[in-house]
Amino acid sequence: xxxxxxxxxxxxxxxxxxxxxxxxxxxxxxxxxxxxxxxxxxxxxxxxxxxxxxxxxxxxxxxxxxxxxxxxxxxxxxxxxxxxxxxxxxxxxxxxxxxxxxxxxxxxxxxxxxxxxxxxxxxxxxxxxxxxxxxxxxxxxxxxxxxxxxxxxxxxxxxxxxxxxxxxxxxxxxxxxxxxxxxxxxxxxxxxxxxxxxxxxxxxxxxxxxxxxxxxxxxxxxxxxxxxxxxxxxxxxxxxxxxxxxxxxxxxxxxxxxxxxxxxxxxxxxxxxxxxxxxxxxxxxxxxxxxxxxxxxxxxxxxxxxxxxxxxxxxxxxxxxxxxxx
Amino acid sequence: xxxxxxxxxxxxxxxxxxxxxxxxxxxxxxxxxxxxxxxxxxxxxxxxxxxxxxxxxxxxxxxxxxxxxxxxxxxxxxxxxxxxxxxxxxxxxxxxxxxxxxxxxxxxxxxxxxxxxxxxxxxxxxxxxxxxxxxxxxxxxxxxxxxxxxxxxxxxxxxxxxxxxxxxxxxxxxxxxxxxxxxxxxxxxxxxxxxxxxxxxxxxxxxxxxxxxxxxxxxxxxxxxxxxxxxxxxxxxxxxxxxxxxxxxxxxxxxxxxxxxxxxxxxx
Numbered sequence: 001x002x003x004x005x006x007x008x009x010x011x012x013x014x015x016x017x018x019x020x021x022x023x024x025x026x027x028x029x030x031x032x033x034x035x036x037x038x039x040x041x042x043x044x045x046x047x048x049x050x051x052x053x054x055x056x057x058x059x060x061x062x063x064x065x066x067x068x069x070x071x072x073x074x075x076x077x078x079x080x081x082x083x084x085x086x087x088x089x090x091x092x093x094x095x096x097x098x099x100x101x102x103x104x105x106x107x108x109x110x111x112x113x114x115x116x117x118x119x120x121x122x123x124x125x126x127x128x129x130x131x132x133x134x135x136x137x138x139x140x141x142x143x144x145x146x147x148x149x150x151x152x153x154x155x156x157x158x159x160x161x162x163x164x165x166x167x168x169x170x171x172x173x174x175x176x177x178x179x180x181x182x183x184x185x186x187x188x189x190x191x192x193x194x195x196x197x198x199x200x201x202x203x204x205x206x207x208x209x210x211x212x213x214x215x216x217x218x219x220x221x222x223x224x225x226x227x228x229x230x231x232x233x234x235x236x237x238x239x240x241x242x243x244x245x246x247x248x249x250x251x252x253x254x255x256x257x258x259x260x261x262x263x264x265x266x267x268x269x270x271x272x273x274x275x276x277x278x279x280x281x282x283x284x285x286x287x288x289x290x291x292x293x294x295x296x297x298x299x300x301x302x303x304x305x306x307x308x309x310x311x312x313x314x315x316x317x318x319x320x321x322x323x324x325x326x
Numbered sequence: 327x328x329x330x331x332x333x334x335x336x337x338x339x340x341x342x343x344x345x346x347x348x349x350x351x352x353x354x355x356x357x358x359x360x361x362x363x364x365x366x367x368x369x370x371x372x373x374x375x376x377x378x379x380x381x382x383x384x385x386x387x388x389x390x391x392x393x394x395x396x397x398x399x400x401x402x403x404x405x406x407x408x409x410x411x412x413x414x415x416x417x418x419x420x421x422x423x424x425x426x427x428x429x430x431x432x433x434x435x436x437x438x439x440x441x442x443x444x445x446x447x448x449x450x451x452x453x454x455x456x457x458x459x460x461x462x463x464x465x466x467x468x469x470x471x472x473x474x475x476x477x478x479x480x481x482x483x484x485x486x487x488x489x490x491x492x493x494x495x496x497x498x499x500x501x502x503x504x505x506x507x508x509x510x511x512x513x514x515x516x517x518x519x520x521x522x523x524x525x526x527x528x529x530x531x532x533x534x535x536x537x538x539x540x541x542x543x544x545x546x547x548x549x550x551x552x553x554x555x556x557x558x559x560x561x562x563x564x565x566x567x568x569x570x571x572x573x574x575x576x577x578x579x580x581x582x583x584x585x586x587x588x589x590x591x592x593x594x
Contacts, residue, residue, distance in 0.1 A: 011590055065591055070426045072587045086587065093429040102593070105424050109345045121337045122329050122430060150348075 001174060001206045002044040002067060007076035009037040009062050009230075036062040038230035039076075046173070047204040049196070051211065051221035055322045059230040060210045064178050067208070068098050081173055094123065097167030101179035104163055106151045112162045113147045116169060123170035130169070137165045140195045157188035164192060171203055178210045193219055214314040226321055234321060238314065245320045246312035251282040251294050254306040264302055268294050334430040338438035346441040356444030360404070364397060364451040382524035387462040388551050389521065394456035395479060396518045396543035401452040402483025403490070404445040409437050410487065411507050413494035420592045432586060433579055436494075465550050477568030478546035484571030485542050486514050491578035495585040518542045523556050530558055538574070541567045 012031040037059045044050050054060045065071040066078055069085030069092045078085055085092040098105065106115040120130045137143040141161040146154060154162060160180060167175065177196070181189045193216065199205040209220060217224060217238070224241060226234040234241060251269060255261050262275055269284035284294050291309055298304065329337065346353060381389050413436060416422050421439075425432040456479075465471070493506045518539050523530055534540040540557075545564040548554045554561035 061593060065423075068427060070423050070591050071589070089426060090429045090431070093427055096427070098427050100423070103420055103423065105427065107341055107345065109348050110341065114341065114344060118337050118341055122334055122428060124329050 001046040001048075001081055002042070002208065003077075003079045004043075004063075004067065005041050005077045007037055007040045007063065007066060007078060008035065008074045009059075009066060009071060010035050010074040035230050037066070037073075040227065040230070040232050041076075042225060042232070042235070044206060044208060046206055047200065048223060049200055049207040049209065049221050051209050051217040051224040052227070053211070053217065053224055053318060054227040054233075058228045060227060061178060062230075063227070064176050064208070064210060068096060068176055069093070094170075095172055095174055097170070097172040097175045099160065099163045099167045099175075099177045099180050101160060101177075101182040104151060104159055106159070106162055106166055108152050109150060111148045111150050112143070112154065115151065115162070115166055116147075119166050119169050125170050133169055133171075136198075137161075137195075140198065141165060141191050156183045157185060160184060161188065161191065164195060168195070168199060168205075171199075171205075173204075173206060175199065175205050175207045176210075177207065179212070180209070181211060181213050181216055189213075189216070196220060214318065218314055226318065228322060241321070242312050242314070242317050246317045247285055247287065248283045248312060249286050249291065250310040250312075251284065251291070251298070252306075252308045252310055253280045253282065253298055253302075253304055254278065255280070256303040256305045260302050264298060268297050329429075331431065331434070335434060335438070338430065338435060339441065342438045342441035343443070346443050353443055357447045359447070360444050361447030361451050364400075364448050368393070368397075368451070368455060382521040383556065384521045384551075384553070387459065387464075388547070388553070390455070390459040391463040391465075391551065392521060392543050392547040393519050394452070394459035395475075395482065395547055397448075397452035398456045398479045399482025399518075399542050400486060400514070401445065401448040402480055403486040404448045405442050406483070407437060407487035407490065408442050408445060409439050410490045410494040412436065412439060414497045414503055417497045417589065418592065422586075422589055423591055426586075426589075431583075433491075433582055463551060466552075471550065474565070474568065475546065475550060481568040481571030482542040482546070484575040485538055486510075488571070488574035488578035489514070489537070491575070491582055495578070495582040498585045498588045513537065514539060514542065518544070520544075521547075521556060523558065527558065534559060538570060541570045 011034050013034055014029050014031050040059075040063060052060055052064070062071065066073050067080060067085060069089045072086045080092060081095040083092045083095060085096075106112065107118065116134070119125075125133075134143070141164065143161060143165055146158045146162075149158070151159060151162065164177075164180065175196075181192060184192065196207060196209075197220065200207055207220070209216065211217060221238070223237050224234070225232060226241075234244075250272070253264055255264060258278060261278060261280055264280045264282075265271055268289045269282035271280065272283045273279065273281040282294060282298070284291075295307060299307070380386065384392070416425070416436060416439070422432070425435040428435065460475075489510050490507070493503055493510055496503050496506065517525070517533055521544060525533075530540065534545075541564075545557060546567050548557050549561065549564050549567070554564055557564055
């Protein structure tokens with residue numbers, strides 16, 4: 001559904017020299033080339049939800065903008081649903097929906113309802129489909145409560161829900177979501193994820209999601225891509241990523257007697273919690289020793305009141321990946 | 327399926343009109359401002375005419391016709407195409423992202439980003455001036471000549487629009503083109519109000535073949551007043567005036583769309 005091969009985007013910026021009269025001298029400074037995206041290739045199948053991750057300035061938005069047709073690539077090939085986005089822009093626009101968390105696609109001064117009616121007419125959505133989809137938006141996003149409020153007066157959460165409705169009203173086969181949950185409260189995040197899941201399950205909508213929220217990724221994405229410095233760092237499923245960058249699991253043990261806390265040690269796992277903590281964390285490599293073996297080893301030596309196993313947090317995994325620290 | 331361009335235009339005009347009506351006080355101020363700016367120009371020409379009586383051999387009523395044609399052409403540009411001057415802002419704020427994501431030509435979205443209701447002031451003043459000028463000038467009206475007059479006004483508006491559109495297209499590569507907007511405004515506003523022969527052979531050739539201001543009002547006025555001998559180029563070229571506007575505008579829109587490929591989108 002989405003194919004990019006050896007994608008490059010280069011911008012030219014005027015260098016600002018140091019020293020006296022730097023502003024004046026910058027007028028005559030040579031322009032330098034900056035590669036925001038450097039040889040990225042990717043392929044996303046129909047019906048996939050892919051997380052597109054990377055630290056700030058990694059080139060995520062630039063890549064998304066090339067896939068949506070906003071930017072023309074400096075080099076490389078892009079095809080989305082059989083269309084080259086920047087070359088056949090209007091045809092491409094019918095196939096894609098886009099939500100930028102930082103920037104609204106709605107008509108700022110008009111009530112949300114007016115924007116949605118305009119989208120209905122521009123994309124030739126039938127009256128019956130419009131009614132049904134608006135009713136779904138009302139159920140999932142509680143849109144009805146702010147439909148008649150001008151977009152400029154909406155809260156961030158309401159505005160993003162409005163943007164998501166506008167981007168999906170005409171049921172595009174491809175949906176790009178660039179930081180859609182930034183600044184949203186828990187309720188709004190859940191509503192947004194529910195709608196994305198429903199569109200993906202019911203309509204086989206392909207979704208490319210850019211986010212810094214690892215809960216979004218864990219709950220929505222089947223596959224992730226991580227970029228940094230304009231280059232692809234990792235591409236694969238979440239389990240593989242965790243296995244490669246965090247090959248451990250943590251056993252959390254609460255001893256019945258607090259005095260045992262500093263003595264607990266299974267011999268099969270490494271103790272990582274600090275001395276004096278009421279709960280003890282034992283880290284082990286599941287490839288070398290199984291969880292039941294570690295649990296047995298602990299519970300046969302000490303009386304425990306609670307025991308649980310924690311998978312590595314994606315947040316930590318991605319931090320290691322960004323830092324080049326496997 | 328995308329709506330037809332005509333349906334899209336109707337939808338965009340509906341939205342821009344609704345947006346404009348949100349700010350009624352601003353609308354009233356702009357309406358008065360637009361009319362006042364046109365009236366000031368008229369005052370300026372009036373002073374020149376009463377001081378000199380005639381300009382370049384053209385009588386006061388003949389110059390008045392030229393000014394009327396210029397103002398009417400400008401009103402056409404201002405009412406339909408004025409929003410091209412917003413392209414700098416649209417590019418810098420990233421509003422252009424939105425234009426590229428919709429199944430409607432980006433240029434059409436730029437033109438309809440705001441409804442130019444305030445330019446109605448320009449239209450009323452221009453219509454009044456042209457009406458008075460046409461009555462006072464000695465023209466042997468025929469149906470063909472009336473058609474030529476109307477088409478020339480539209481063509482003149484398109485010439486001004488094409489100059490501003492090419493300027494707007496520069497915004498995709500240059501950081502700021504504000505100074506150029508003013509330059510084009512003052513070039514058109516100053517030189518199109520006079521019979522260009524008064525500026526000498528070089529200037530009139532420049533404003534005919536390099537920056538085609540001659541075809542906004544001077545050439546059509548010369549045809550209407552039977553003064554094509556003053557033009558310095560064959561009358562047949564002057565008769566072709568109504569065609570130049572549409573041709574230049576098509577070229578300008580093509581340039582605009584080609585240049586839009588250099589858009590770098592803020593935040594990329």
